[in-house]
Amino acid sequence: MDKNTLFSSFGKWLAPICTKTFTDRVNEINQDKYVKKQTTLAYFKLFLLAELKGRDGLRDIANDVLSLEIQRELNLPSISAAQLSRKHNQVDPALLEQVFTRLVKQIHSRANPHRSRNKLKIIDSTTIVLCLQKFKWAHFRSTKAGIKLHSRIAYWDDEDVYPDQVKVTPAKVNDRNLLEELADEEGVTYVFDRGYVDYAAYDRFCMNQIFFVTRLKNNAVIESLHTYDLPPNSTVSLDEKIRVGTQQKRMKHPLRMVQTVDSEGNLLFLLTNRFDLTADEIGEMYRSRWAIETFFKWMKQHIKIKTFYGTSENAVMNQVWMALIAYCLLALVKQETNTKHSLLEISRILKVLLWRSCREWFDLMNRPPSRKSAGRKKKEIP
Structure with a gap:
């Protein structure tokens, strides 16, 4: 400058x-x-x-x-x-993209190493819908086009977050195709929704000391192995050690299921490979997903990412x-x-x-x- x-x-x-x-x-x-x-x-x-x-x-x-x-x-x-x-x-x-990557490294280097969320990262995606007639290269559905931002959010202190990693793909790319690319660091706990469910990946996470907290799918087949006692005044209603999957396709590693509620009182069944925390801590970890929803909302409302200045793939990617x-x-x-x-x-x-x-x-x-x-x-x- x-x-x-x-x-x-x-x-x-x-x-x-x-x-x-x-x-x-x-x-x-x-x-x-x-x-x-x-x-x-x-x-x-x-x-x-x-x-x-x-x-x-x-x-x-x-x-x-x-x-x-x-x-x-x-x-x-x-x-x-x-x-x-x-x-x-x-x-x-x-x-x-290289400029963005260098800025992320700067944020990370200045982050508070003693923050309580030091080893917590959140994974999610957001779809930006485009007009099919103008953005034919981003074909999504019969009448729509779109791109998807697969994001990994990290905390630089106990409250503020930054996009630790972002992958931009066509909207039709399934979320779970990017799961292992975004959740790749040993000792970190990744929080993500059930759209990323992949039992084979969960087994690899368990083997590689990669921790996760996610939601259990409604049609998941589970076998209860052990029920843990809950402390008084707990916000959790059930804490179990379980085996996930059918006899033909079953996970090798046991997981933990925690039954709790979200901020609106809706029932949640959480799945995790962290047995060292209390059930209430697991529930609070999942509720921290609000941070990435807030990030996406901020991006769409306060940065020009919905109204694009061009219709070519380069123009859209550059603006993102x-x-x-x-x-x-x-x-x-x-x-x-x-x-x-x-x-x-x-x-x-x-x-x-x-x-x-x-x-x-x-x-x-x-x-x-x-x-x-x-x-x-x-x-x-x-």
Whole structure:
């Protein structure tokens, strides 16, 4: 980043991205070959700004370049919507995916090693439905197209999460095809829903010391091996050691089944290979899945990931990675400032102070948030 940018709030927001690493990679893959006006770095900054501001289309983004501050930042006097469209379709999504991966490593390196959720990760997916006529390459059903974001969410402290790993696939890819790719670390407990059920994978998890908490399918065949006593005032109604599967297709390793309720009082049958925790701790672990639902909701509401700026596969993938990069940049600011403000509040303040001193931005974030936005303290998870 240039010296002028580093003193602005926008420059501070982008500071975790190493410009030299980015441009070196651009040169390696000849991304800017024959480019005279809009470099990939300028495109990258401009579209990140569009994500932050929630621009609805390429014409709005092109109009942003009329700003003198943006012209100085990008060294770009003007740009048309057609030029933006061509660049958006030409950029290699792998380039942006690499930026996202490096930012995730930075968040992880700054995470609190003593947090109670240190070894807990949540796996889930969300489908983004697209118009079949415009996005034929993403054919999903007879009348629909779509892509799917398979995400693994980790905690950087006891309350805040970040996307530890993301895989983008066509919507028709089954969740369980990605399970072992996302749950691959020994000693970590992965929480996921019953859409990922795979008894053969569960056996491999047991052999490799990979822990999990999930829901039992309604039609699962189980054999009770032992019933555990429950402590007084427990929120759990049943705690058993079981064998899962039919005689023809049965798991080799016994598992544990915990019967509890969710936050709305609905009955849950949880399946896990953790026998070292109390049944109530297992139930609380599964209820922590709210974090990934909140993440998906935040992404769809506050980052431009539903209204796409292009219809090609490259354009869609680039915008997905831009959205994830924007989220990570906000998370890094929250880590650095140790503010109690939410990511939404941080982004709102940033949008107002984009071209003013980053000190003003940080000073505002050092002020305590209102009681309504501060949120409630979550229960600790082992």
